[in-house]
Amino acid sequence: MIEELLAHRLIAVLGKGGVGRTTVSAAIGAAAAARALRTLIIEADMRAPIAQAYGRAGTFASVELSDNLYEMTLGGQESLEEYLSFVVPRPILRMVFASSFYQYFVHAAPAVRELTMMGKVFHELERRAAPLKPWNVVVFDAPASGQALSMVRMPFAARETFGESVAGREAGNIAALLRDPAKCAIAAVTTAEPLAIAETLEIHRTLAALGLKLAAVFFNRMSAAAFDAADIARMVRRAARDPDADGVAELAALARAELQRRTRERRALAMLRRSVECPVIELVECRGLAGRALTAELAAQFGGRAPARTGSGERSVRSADGP
Numbered sequence: 343m344i345e346e347l348l349a350h351r352l353i354a355v356l357g358k359g360g361v362g363r364t365t366v367s368a369a370i371g372a373a374a375a376a377r378a379l380r381t382l383i384i385e386a387d388m389r390a391p392i393a394q395a396y397g398r399a400g401t402f403a404s405v406e407l408s409d410n411l412y413e414m415t416l417g418g419q420e421s422l423e424e425y426l427s428f429v430v431p432r433p434i435l436r437m438v439f440a441s442s443f444y445q446y447f448v449h450a451a452p453a454v455r456e457l458t459m460m461g462k463v464f465h466e467l468e469r470r471a472a473p474l475k476p477w478n479v480v481v482f483d484a485p486a487s488g489q490a491l492s493m494v495r496m497p498f499a500a501r502e503t504f505g506e507s508v509a510g511r512e513a514g515n516i517a518a519l520l521r522d523p524a525k526c527a528i529a530a531v532t533t534a535e536p537l538a539i540a541e542t543l544e545i546h547r548t549l550a551a552l553g554l555k556l557a558a559v560f561f562n563r564m565s566a567a568a569f570d571a572a573d574i575a576r577m578v579r580r581a582a583r584d585p586d587a588d589g590v591a592e593l594a595a596l597a598r599a600e601l602q603r604r605t606r607e608r609r610a611l612a613m614l615r616r617s618v619e620c621p622v623i624e625l626v627e628c629r630g631l632a633g634r635a636l637t638a639e640l641a642a643q644f645g646g647r648a649p650a651r652t653g654s655g656e657r658s659v660r661s662a663d664g665p
């Protein structure tokens with residue numbers, strides 16, 4: 343499945359806040375770079391956690407993270423100013439940027455920022471002029487669901503509103519890219535949490551209304567299968583035989599709670615599989631891992647060809663039921 347996803351030039355990663363969009367985006371980026379694809383990760387998060395995990399500061403200009411892997415942080419205002427520089431003559435532009443109306447407009451109209459952020463993503467894919475080398479793959483770590491969905495909607499709305507003007511045509515180009523299933527894959531990340539599942543279904547519905555489809559859902563943070571119901575039954579029998587045995591009954595209760603959590607996850611997973619037509623990729627919770635070690639582990643869970651080697655000084659612990 344990951345090979346299919348990496349066949350797209352743009353992979354946009356959506357999902358509810360905190361479900362692991364950034365972690366999954368970083369893992370997709372690492373998996374692409376490991377396949378010798380020149381990969382750019384665009385972070386919509388000004389904290390730039392992916393750049394930071396590689397010891398770099400995220401900026402509007404792309405920075406190299408490792409072999410074939412680059413990062414760019416999109417704040418919004420810079421992409422608007424870059425975009426305006428294509429359509430407004432330079433001397434006028436300086437006056438525009440200095441004006442209080444412009445400052446008001448930028449802060450009061452998030453839709454404008456969203457549209458120009460999408461414009462920047464489009465630009466990186468389709469309009470990078472020589473001597474800059476083109477990207478094979480752009481992974482977009484989108485903002486959390488609500489804002490990401492309005493970002494996806496914007497080019498379609500702007501195309502209608504602005505018609506055949508420069509802005510209307512630009513918006514039309516972005517909308518066409520999003521609608522091209524050979525070029526663009528929209529992936530969602532979820533956990534088994536009901537709210538995360540609900541937002542994934544909302545993403546699915548909103549995309550469908552725009553004529554777009556989810557290419558994949560990453561079902562993140564699944565509990566690792568360290569034991570099963572037979573193990574618990576054995577523990578309970580042991581506790582019944584030997585009531586003085588240290589903590590066996592408590593352990594059995596804890597294990598039962600874990601098993602119930604896994605049953606809930608399986609139910610949520612089955613429900614999701616029935617509701618979305620795309621593949622659902624399971625990713626295991628990797629306790630104790632963070633940053634690049636977590637990214638490398640998840641890239642390994644994607645399977646396929648060997649993922650990129652992690653840098654020196656990192657742990658490379660594998661989870662209990664990784665492949």
Ligand SMILES: Nc1ncnc2c1ncn2[C@@H]1O[C@H](COP(=O)(O)OP(=O)(O)OP(=O)(O)O)[C@@H](O)[C@H]1O
Binds near residue numbers: 357486564625629631
């Ligand atoms: N499979 C996993 N195993 C263990 N920890 C994970 C896993 N996936 C994500 N995490 C952890 O969960 C936390 C949230 O992940 P992440 O920052 O990727 O989420 P996000 O959706 O990008 O959040 P935000 O909405 O704040 O941008 C991080 O601490 C990350 O290390």
Ligand SMILES: [Mg+2]
Binds near residue numbers: 363364365387
């Ligand atoms: Mg994030």
